Amino acid sequence: MRTVLLFLIFAIVGMALTPSKPIRVVFFGDSITQAAVKPGGYITRIGDMLKTQNRANDYELIGAGIGGNKIYDLFLRMDEDVLAKQPNITFVYVGVNDVWHKRTYGTGTDPDKFVKFYEAVIKKLQAAGSKVILCTPAVIGEKTDYSNDQDGDLQQYSKLIRDLAARNNLPLCDLRKAFLEYNLKNNPTNAEKGILTTDRVHLNDAGNQLVADEMYKLMVAAK
Template identity: 60%
Template sequence: MKKCLMLAIVVVMCSFQPVKPVKIVFFGDSITEYGVKPDGFITLFQQKLKDNKQEGNYEAAGAGIGGNKIYDLYLRYEDDVLAKNPDMVVIWVGVNDVWHKRLFGTGTDWDKFAKFYTALIKKLQAKGIKVTICTPASIGEKTDYSNELDGDLNRYSQIIRDVAAQNNCGLVDFRKLFHEYALKNNPQNKDRDILTVDGVHLNATGNKLVADVLYKTLIK
């Protein structure tokens, strides 16, 4: 009887394996790079995990580099993402693919953008990683689509929506969410200082909105 009891205790103890937290890597450009600052969206996301007692179930890390475009992400995904052994990857890129056309005469043609994005997703999915992709939010915050690059940004955002549907990815449509927010909160039609400091990079309100949206989307 005692032997049976001891065996049962051993079996029960062995069955309680420590829960491995789901590791999320945020992968992108300078917006993501700044996300790990004290008031950045990744830091706020991590704080929300703690506040909701989820820090034992999820871990979050950033892998953002300023100036990156989609092909930069493709070239460094092994060293900067796979090396972290993620279960989930959130890709937020596209601003520089559009913006750098005007700033530096570079950028990424729309057809190459779609091909690189699809290839990157397939590489990650082949490793069993769940992928969520995000549309670029803004290059200027005017609500009447009079920002210089609104046309291109809308086109690239639609490419991302299509790529998400075609590759069974999660989608966070920041382009749509930021525009809807600005319609309610930007009556003066300003080009910055609503959710960004310069029309692109997030201010405190923008970081909070992004952290809240990503938390609701990713944490089930």
């Protein structure tokens, strides 16, 4: 009996001393996410924020962004680029190219197909055991009077993502809303770029920090 008791004590102590695995977080998206692993990028900034909170060892951050990707590109590459990493949390940050490429390349993604592919991505991630956080696309132009060429489409696709989050009971990182609110306060000249973006779409330092702040809150709440 004493031997069994000692064995149980040692087993419990051993389990307590075994370091827990970090929470693995994959950021799944397009060129905005591809650039986010570079110095000053939003993923790097989230890592820096974890360090200041002495939580760097609690998380493993992985970027999975490829320039030009639309929702169906994410679906086609998710096995290798996301599921193989066995994420605990996955941020899905896509939609800009699904809208933007309609005007620039005559491609893009129709709304019904966008929703179907997005739902398939969600279901596959959940089936693999990952928590899923959806993100709305932010901006294609920063004018605050809704005169950017594709504001209407961005609003529509952002609503589609909000609806997907609501239907699937998923956390929503509403970057569209956050960017619009920031620009209303910080873009008095109605500039089309230079407030949160370098070129109307891709993030500057302020934009990367805003995305990092919004995602960080949801990430630490999702564990």
